[in-house]
Each structure stands twice: as C-alpha cells, then as structure tokens.
Amino acid sequence: MKEANVSRRNFLKTVGVAGVGSALAGNQAIGQTAAVPPTAPPSVPLRPFGKTGVKVSMLALGGIFDITLNQLVLQRALDFGVTYWDTATSYTNGNSEKGIGMYFEKNPEARKKIFLVTKAGGSHAPEALNKMVDLSLERMKTDYIDMFFLHGVGDGAELTDEVKAWAEKAKAAKKIRFVGFSSHGNMERTLQAAAKVGWVDGLMLKYDFRLMHTDAMKAAVDACEKAGIGLTAMKTQSKESFNLESEADLKLGGHFVKSGFTEHQARLKAVWENPQIAAICSQMGNVTILAANVAAALDKTKLTSADHAALRLYAQETCSGYCAGCAHLCESALGRGVPVVDVMRSLMYYHGYDDVRLARETFAGIPENVRRQLATLDYSAAERVCPNGLPISRLMRQAGKVLG
Numbered sequence: 001m002k003e004a005n006v007s008r009r010n011f012l013k014t015v016g017v018a019g020v021g022s023a024l025a026g027n028q029a030i031g032q033t034a035a036v037p038p039t040a041p042p043s044v045p046l047r048p049f050g051k052t053g054v055k056v057s058m059l060a061l062g063g064i065f066d067i068t069l070n071q072l073v074l075q076r077a078l079d080f081g082v083t084y085w086d087t088a089t090s091y092t093n094g095n096s097e098k099g100i101g102m103y104f105e106k107n108p109e110a111r112k113k114i115f116l117v118t119k120a121g122g123s124h125a126p127e128a129l130n131k132m133v134d135l136s137l138e139r140m141k142t143d144y145i146d147m148f149f150l151h152g153v154g155d156g157a158e159l160t161d162e163v164k165a166w167a168e169k170a171k172a173a174k175k176i177r178f179v180g181f182s183s184h185g186n187m188e189r190t191l192q193a194a195a196k197v198g199w200v201d202g203l204m205l206k207y208d209f210r211l212m213h214t215d216a217m218k219a220a221v222d223a224c225e226k227a228g229i230g231l232t233a234m235k236t237q238s239k240e241s242f243n244l245e246s247e248a249d250l251k252l253g254g255h256f257v258k259s260g261f262t263e264h265q266a267r268l269k270a271v272w273e274n275p276q277i278a279a280i281c282s283q284m285g286n287v288t289i290l291a292a293n294v295a296a297a298l299d300k301t302k303l304t305s306a307d308h309a310a311l312r313l314y315a316q317e318t319c320s321g322y323c324a325g326c327a328h329l330c331e332s333a334l335g336r337g338v339p340v341v342d343v344m345r346s347l348m349y350y351h352g353y354d355d356v357r358l359a360r361e362t363f364a365g366i367p368e369n370v371r372r373q374l375a376t377l378d379y380s381a382a383e384r385v386c387p388n389g390l391p392i393s394r395l396m397r398q399a400g401k402v403l404g
C-alpha cells in the first residue's frame with residue numbers, strides 16, 4: 001500500500017472512519033443524520049457500464065440489510081462516491097427499498113446522483129413485472145429505476161420475447177431506463193444467452209477470483225462485452241467455505257496481513273483487475289465495511305504474483321467447500337427440480353456471511369414441498385458430477401436442519 005495514491009491508513013484518517021466505524025457498525029436510529037466529513041473524501045472511480053452511456057461507481061452498495069434503520073450508510077456511500085445502489089423487492093421484507101425511499105424523501109437532490117438498481121423475482125409475466133416495478137417505485141419514492149433486473153435467472157430460456165416487449169414498454173413509460181437480470185447459477189450459460197438476445201443492457205453475476213479464470217467464464221464475459229452488456233460482479237468476497245476456520249483460511253488471512261491488505265480487500269482487487277467488470281456489488285451494512293471497501297477501490301496498488309498465487313492455492317485447497325453455481329450439472333443429474341444452487345446460496349449466507357436471517361429468508365424462498373423433501377433424497381448422482389466434490393447430500397440435510 002505504500003505506493004498507493006490514497007493509502008488505506010490515510011484514507012481512514014481523512015474520513016475519520018477508524019474512529020467512528022466501530023461506533024456506527026450497528027444499526028442506526030431512524031432519522032439519524034450523518035455529520036459531514038471534515039474534508040471532502042476522495043471519490044471511488046467510475047467505469048463505463050456496457051453501452052448504456054452511463055458511468056457507474058466501481059463499488060456498488062449492496063442493500064441486503066434493513067436500510068430503514070441504517071440511513072447513515074447511504075449518506076456515507078454518497079460522500080465516498082459510491083453512487084451505484086443495489087436492492088431488491090424481497091430484501092428484508094421490503095425494508096431495503098423502503099429505507100432508500102426514506103433517504104430520497106429527506107434528500108431529494110441525491111436521487112439524480114444515484115444509479116439505482118432493483119430486482120424482482122417470481123413470475124416474468126408482464127402484469128407481475130408491472131406490479132413489482134410499481135411497488136419498487138412507490139417504496140423508493142422515485143419515479144424511475146435506472147436498472148431493473150429479473151432476479152436470479154439461471155436459464156437463458158427465461159429471456160423471452162415477452163420480457164423484451166415488456167421492457168420496451170416500461171422504458172417508453174420512463175419507469176425503467178435499462179433492463180437485465182441477476183444470476184447465481186449457470187452464470188456462464190445465461191451470459192452467453194444474454195449476449196445473443198440483443199436487448200439485455202446489464203447484468204449482475206456471481207463472479208470472484210475463482211470463477212473469473214475459467215475458460216467458460218472468460219468466454220461468457222467476452223461475449224457480453226462484445227454485446228455491450230454492462231457487468232456487475234457479486235458474491236465476490238464470499239467465503240463460501242463450508243469448512244470454516246480451515247488451515248487454508250488462516251493461511252490466506254496471514255498472507256494478506258503481511259501484504260498490507262485484508263483478504264477481503266484482495267478479493268475485490270482481483271476482480272477489479274478485469275476492466276470488463278464495471279462494478280462490484282458488495283453488501284455493506286455498516287460504515288466500517290464500506291470504508292474498507294472504498295479504501296480498496298481508491299488504492300492503486302496491484303496484487304503481486306505472490307498474492308495471486310496465494311488466492312490460487314486457497315481456491316484449490318478449499319474447492320470442496322465452494323459451490324461454483326454449475327446447476328446444469330447437479331440439478332440435471334437429480335432431474336427432480338431440486339434447487340441445489342439455491343440451497344447452497346442459503347448455506348453460504350449462513351456460514352460465509354454469518355447472517356442467519358438472510359440464510360433463512362433465502363431458504364424460505366424455495367417452495368415448501370421441495371424443502372420438505374430435501375433431507376430424504378438420494379444425491380449420489382449429483383455428487384458424482386460435481387466438479388468440486390461437494391458433499392451435497394450432507395449439505396442438503398444440514399440446510400434442512402439449520403435453516404428449516
């Protein structure tokens with residue numbers, strides 16, 4: 001970090017985060033206002049978002065937390081130039097979107113500075129999408145959404161002409177500016193499909209230091225870049241390891257302490273090294289995490305070859321605890337509509353994020369009749385095809401126990 005344009009230490013000193021961070025780490029009272037930083041902090045760099053003509057902050061504020069209780073994070077994000085805000089209709093039972101609405105109501109001038117993204121799951125029928133967009137607009141106290149994502153697309157077949165026609169109408173009505181989707185499973189295939197349909201403006205995909213180097217992912221990202229689709233990476237810092245506190249985790253943490261970064265900052269930096277990725281969306285439910293991520297975005301120091309080697313070694317040593325989202329392998333092998341990837345994502349929130357509420361909320365999104373069967377099925381066919389050798393059977397049973 002010593003050659004950095006803005007060192008982490010100096011940055012933290014400038015904004016005073018080291019001192020206030022711990023005090024502000026928890027939820028903030030409704031209506032609490034942020035003190036203006038003593039000097040204007042440096043702003044997170046912008047990157048072009050596909051062919052939209054819009055430049056977005058390379059760090060996006062992920063909104064899976066109750067923003068009605070934590071308004072200060074929005075203010076600080078704006079102070080630091082984190083102007084890409086991401087939410088979804090489902091997050092914290094609507095309190096993520098409602099919290100953004102509270103902020104815009106009190107700070108109407110802020111709306112035009114923000115690239116506002118929301119997502120809706122469930123039916124892609126035009127009536128259902130209209131209903132969700134109207135709900136989001138009402139909750140967020142705005143008359144337009146910059147980017148509307150279909151939430152959790154795992155199959156290119158979901159990118160229908162009907163959705164395309166709906167998006168054209170919603171754009172004409174000026175309710176949304178751009179359209180796309182988020183993807184946690186089969187990302188490489190859905191990216192390739194998006195590049196072909198010609199109407200996807202942007203998308204958000206599970207993408208990290210492990211996935212970014214595979215041939216399939218590189219080809220999918222290239223195809224999207226060629227098609228002018230803006231790309232946002234998510235789940236970039238997730239530990240995802242179901243073997244917590246492993247030797248490998250301790251070793252990686254130790255390596256980066258010596259390098260001057262945290263391993264979380266290194267995970268961000270590895271992804272930002274790919275200029276095809278416009279932004280990383282990171283869950284930043286308190287100012288301390290926000291400041292650490294902003295510091296990583298501002299710092300120009302490149303990861304060294306030793307840093308990359310440490311990440312590669314960690315990826316190898318922990319792959320049996322990492323779900324790569326290749327649902328077409330395990331879910332097809334099971335052939336019963338078992339959403340393995342959704343269950344793994346729920347477990348990731350449980351173990352990797354240490355967020356029991358979010359884990360249970362995600363798990364509850366799986367239909368009840370499917371959830372009830374999870375502990376009774378034979379997963380041997382899925383385990384045979386899993387490239388990472390995940391103990392799928394054990395994990396499915398564990399999910400039923402801890403999340404059910």
Ligand code: SF4
Pocket residue numbers: 322323324325326327329330331340341344385386387388389390392
């Ligand atoms: S469980 Fe294995 S096969 Fe299934 S999505 Fe995860 S990594 Fe891929």
